[in-house]
Amino acid sequence: MKKISPNTINRVLLYLRVLEDLIKDKRYLVSSGDISRFTGVSDVQIRKDISSFGKVGTPRIGYRTIELKKVLKDFILQCDVVRIVLFGVGNLGKAILKYPGFNKDRIKVVAAFDRLGSRINKKINSVIVYPVERAPEVIKRLRADIGIIAVPKKSAQGVADIMVLSGLRGIVNFSPCPINVPKSVMVKDIDLTIEFLSLCCSIKA
Amino acid sequence: MKKISPNTINRVLLYLRVLEDLIKDKRYLVSSGDISRFTGVSDVQIRKDISSFGKVGTPRIGYRTIELKKVLKDFILQCDVVRIVLFGVGNLGKAILKYPGFNKDRIKVVAAFDRLGSRINKKINSVIVYPVERAPEVIKRLRADIGIIAVPKKSAQGVADIMVLSGLRGIVNFSPCPINVPKSVMVKDIDLTIEFLSLCCSIKA
DNA sequence: AAGTAATCGTTCTAAATTTCACGATTGAAA
């Protein structure tokens, strides 16, 4: 089996979302052309992505939604549920805690941490906010996989260090500065400022 | 002059941020190796990116921070200020409205829109929330460039249509579904669910 | 039963991006 590129993973996750919607609508067949219309990805690209997981389609017919969903899911989502912890219950952190859509995709925020006394021991959307000091203990107990950095940038590296110590293996970093972690820990930077500016540049060009 | 790829634009925006910090710290010289350490981008990549804007470095010395900043900025950020409008003043929308960091980067949210009566005519962080019906008029008057979709997915396409009609040329779409717009309008999808799941996949692999 | 149209899957081609290697340039030191 060949390695799957991050781009492919992202696209496959899109396909999975479409498939779940289709299955909910009781549609049992779908073609690469259909998925293309739903996702904007070209049909060739879709067939190519899917074919890296084996032959699951039938010519003239397309793909069986339930089967395809199962195949894709088995390959890229070994885990049933993604357990996430959140650092920083500010504006952005609260938005994430209050978002109901994550549950549907089996993303579960299992705990939150903040430094500020007034935020601690509150429950937001049934997630408890702990003091940062308790992070290593709580994270291990709840067996979280991924951490979100939603603290101001001057606290970002410190929080990242705690995350690494606590055994998290992936970090989503919303703070506008790069963080240093061992390379066994995957980092995904989401820098909204850069996204906005970048779009602006593409427009003017 | 050759065309600048989106990847390059994103990296250059990173360099610009580093440069601003350095200048604030009164550092007048910086090498590609330094920038590499600050950003994680390889030094060769940095030199190559910069060289597409001309020769601005001096061998043995590096780059003059102030000069480099000016050169990069002139090339990719023609506009002084990016004017943004926000659709959907819910959890995510409020977080964006309350974020003070955008001003520093000359990103200015000039107006917000919502459907819900209880949100309308409030001011959040001195940004007025208008009813969606007034969007075309307000957007034209304030000469906004970019719109943010932070409404539930079933409203996303409708909001996108209004944005196009109002003359926006770029859209940042936080809703978990693709939107259809004329191809003269640039769309940047930011799908947090996919980002989290994607990170999860990379970890397990 | 044969023809046909739709769709998959694969191979080859092309384009974009990154990495590598190395020459060129400069200021400082011996």
Add this chain to the structure above:
DNA sequence: TTTCAATCGTGAAATTTAGAACGATTACTT
């Protein structure tokens, strides 16, 4: 003044990614 080390800039190679073409397969139609 000569040497040297640091750094830039660039052309070529390698890698990755997307795209196009096309044969293979299947079910429907007549």
